[in-house]
Every structure is written in C-alpha cells, then in structure tokens.
Amino acid sequence: MDVRAVVTAFSGAAPLPGLPDAWHWSPAPGIDFAGALSADGKRLLQLSGRDSYDEDLAVATLRFARKHEDEMVARNSFLGALEGFEPPTGRRFDAVVAVAPQVHRFYRAEKPELTEHVRLTYPAYACEFSGEESVDEAVTRYRMLGLTDLDRAPVPFLRMRFANTRTRGRSTNKGRGLTDPQRLLGELRAIEGGAGSFVEFENRHGTVWRVEWHGAWYLADWTTQNGAPREIGIEELIQFAVARLHE
Incomplete structure (x- = not known):
C-alpha cells in the first residue's frame, strides 16, 4: 500500500x-x-x-x-x-x-x-x-x-483482587485483574470493619502488596506471599499505594 x-x-x-x-x-x-x-x-x-x-x-x-x-x-x-x-x-x-x-x-x-x-x-x-x-x-x-485526551493525568498500571466480608463485595476474576487506581483506593477504605477482608494490588513492576483488616489495616509485601504484615493507618496506606503505582 x-x-x-x-x-x-x-x-x-x-x-x-x-x-x-x-x-x-x-x-x-x-x-x-x-x-x-x-x-x-x-x-x-x-x-x-x-x-x-x-x-x-x-x-x-x-x-x-x-x-x-x-x-x-x-x-x-x-x-x-x-x-x-x-x-x-x-x-x-x-x-x-x-x-x-x-x-x-x-x-x-x-x-x-x-x-x-x-x-x-x-x-x-x-x-x-x-x-x-x-x-x-x-x-x-x-x-x-483515554489516549485522545492530550491533557490527561496518568492512569497507573494496576492489577487487583479483593474480598470484603462486610459488604460481600469481591473480585470475580481468578487472579488479579486490571482496574482503575480509584477503585483500589475505594476498596482499601471499604474493608474497615470487615474481619478477614483483604485487598491485593500489583504495580507495573510486578510487585504485589496485600492489605488485610484485623481490627486495623495491615500491609505486607506479598510478592513472595510470605511478607510480614505491619499495622498502618489509612491515610499512610493511601499515600503508600499511590506512590507505589507511580513508580
């Protein structure tokens, strides 16, 4: 041609x-x-x-x-x-x-x-x-x-899966699926009060973190699925997640 x-x-x-x-x-x-x-x-x-x-x-x-x-x-x-x-x-x-x-x-x-x-x-x-x-x-x-919006902000790569025992919401894919970062931030806040609830998220480098609710938010590096969890406040957690997605 x-x-x-x-x-x-x-x-x-x-x-x-x-x-x-x-x-x-x-x-x-x-x-x-x-x-x-x-x-x-x-x-x-x-x-x-x-x-x-x-x-x-x-x-x-x-x-x-x-x-x-x-x-x-x-x-x-x-x-x-x-x-x-x-x-x-x-x-x-x-x-x-x-x-x-x-x-x-x-x-x-x-x-x-x-x-x-x-x-x-x-x-x-x-x-x-x-x-x-x-x-x-x-x-x-x-x-x-939304690539045709040449004024747009970044939409970082994100794979996620979650299960919320309080709302009964959960991801339906077998593994972590692609989603919007705003969905991640919403689900991190939403697991409060849901014993055993979790959110896993993965950035573009393939690094994975898992957040669980056990009377407070606990965060662990989950790339090898054996990270030691640490307690973390929600605002620090949100800042951490946003920073990791922009790396």
Whole structure:
C-alpha cells in the first residue's frame, strides 16, 4: 500500500509543520489527527486529540515514535511504551506508547485495508505499562487510558483482587485483574470493619502488596506471599499505594 498517497488524499490533509513526511487533518470540529510515515515509509504513525490537540506535542510525539519505533515494539508488540520522551514545556508526559493494529482496529469500518498499516502512537506515562500485557490486556488498557485526551493525568498500571466480608463485595476474576487506581483506593477504605477482608494490588513492576483488616489495616509485601504484615493507618496506606503505582 502507498501509505503516503492514502493519507494525503484525506479531506483537509496538510503538511505538519516541523516534521517531514507528516500531516494534520481534522474530520470534525474538536477532532484532530496527526500522522507521520514510519522511518521505512511502510506504516502510518498516528495520534489524535479530542478537544485537546496540541501541534507541538503531536510533532514531538511523532518524531520520537519514528526514531524509536523498533525499541517500542520490542518492549511489547501489542502495547509498547518507551520512556525518555521529552514533551514540550508545560507537559508531564515521559513516554510514548505504540498501539498495534490488532489492538486499536482503527479504520476498520471506513478503510479496513489501511488498518494493518497504522500504528497509533500517543504521549503517555511510563507508570501506565508493565511491558508484559497480553493482547487482551493491551485492548483493555487502550480503552481505559483515554489516549485522545492530550491533557490527561496518568492512569497507573494496576492489577487487583479483593474480598470484603462486610459488604460481600469481591473480585470475580481468578487472579488479579486490571482496574482503575480509584477503585483500589475505594476498596482499601471499604474493608474497615470487615474481619478477614483483604485487598491485593500489583504495580507495573510486578510487585504485589496485600492489605488485610484485623481490627486495623495491615500491609505486607506479598510478592513472595510470605511478607510480614505491619499495622498502618489509612491515610499512610493511601499515600503508600499511590506512590507505589507511580513508580
């Protein structure tokens, strides 16, 4: 496929200032796309912004993705993130993520023949990815992150399981499942008063902690499932959990 010819034929496509072989187009008010040819010219590296497009950020992201595409894919072929990204002044992103066609399925309706030639590339945060995501987990994370909001805050990688003897709430997955950090903080508070209740959480490095309620909160490093628990206050526990997820 001649990717250049396809992209330049998009309605309103115009060269993206500051980056060769790159274009910007907007199919609707508030929705902006930017794309660049990969280094070998065989793929389109693309991002989009919904009510948040920033040309300088788009150029920096696509430039980084073009230079480091092989490294990103080597990290994880489905959802490959690479640290070391330096965004424009005022932005906090520290990584760029590459999303594979089998995960994003972009253009599947209007131009399905293009889908396999597109790798979505977005500014991101290193704490959001483990590098070990399966294709199913990559799809889940892609949907969770809200990547088209280019003003977004980090959504750290988190796997969790829990059981609350007071509310009878519990996770339904066999192991720890992907979830939002706000769910973790809510469940940590909710086990108060539930004898034998627990919450396990895992960060992107695969380190696991287990919190139990036995008249107070007790925290243990559970990576080897034999950590010695220590009593901890809820506010210290919340701060601890947030810090571990952002590592």
